[in-house]
């Protein structure tokens with residue numbers, strides 16, 4: 001995890017509602033549900049999320065610890081997504097806001113359980129996270145970055161009205177050699193298409 005140069009002055013709510021979906025801050029008790037969601041989604045997630053390779057129960061412990069510390073330090077705000085779409089109470093997705101882009105900016109990340117894709121879960125969660133980001137003092141811009149091959153990921157910001165930047169940007173920490181597509185939305189232009 002990189003050290004951000006900026007953090008928002010407050011954290012977003014620990015629970016958010018997005019239609020039928022709930023976004024809840026990760027808790028230690030989520031360990032087994034999180035591991036099961038990633039474990040059964042390996043083939044779907046791994047092409048675009050290298051951390052899935054070698055994922056094991058200890059990885060879940062590590063992530064939940066990092067998520068707790070990141071939240072307390074206001075470096076990142078990670079949520080589990082649950083709802084009735086597939087299995088009530090189970091983890092449908094993992095999403096988050098990250099303060100790693102510099103002053104006034106937050107970046108959204110997301111993955112969705114293999115059995116729950118194509119139902120608008122990432123789009124609804126990203127809309128709720130963008131709302132939550134702009135409710136924080138000092139946040140002026142929200143970003144979504146993705147591998148150019150990840151067409152499904154690019155549909156999320158496109159459908160929400162983000163603007164695609166003309167130039168590619170470095171990949172995330174540890175993958176800076178990659179070139180990723182960047183989408184941005186500014187606070188004064190945020191008017192999500194939620195359908």
Ligand SMILES: CC(C)(COP(=O)(O)OP(=O)(O)OC[C@H]1O[C@@H](n2cnc3c(N)ncnc32)[C@H](O)[C@@H]1OP(=O)(O)O)[C@@H](O)C(=O)NCCC(=O)NCCS
Nearest residue numbers: 048110111112117118119120121122123146151152153155
């Ligand atoms: C990318 C991902 C988060 C999308 O989640 P989702 O809940 O299925 O997304 P939504 O249902 O909200 O929207 C998916 C969009 O991608 C489109 N799509 C899905 N698969 C596609 C494909 N193979 N090629 C092109 N478009 C595709 C859908 O039609 C939809 O677009 P639309 O709204 O214009 O119809 C999910 O596929 C995922 O977890 N991928 C693996 C992890 C990952 O890539 N994370 C993002 C890293 S940047």
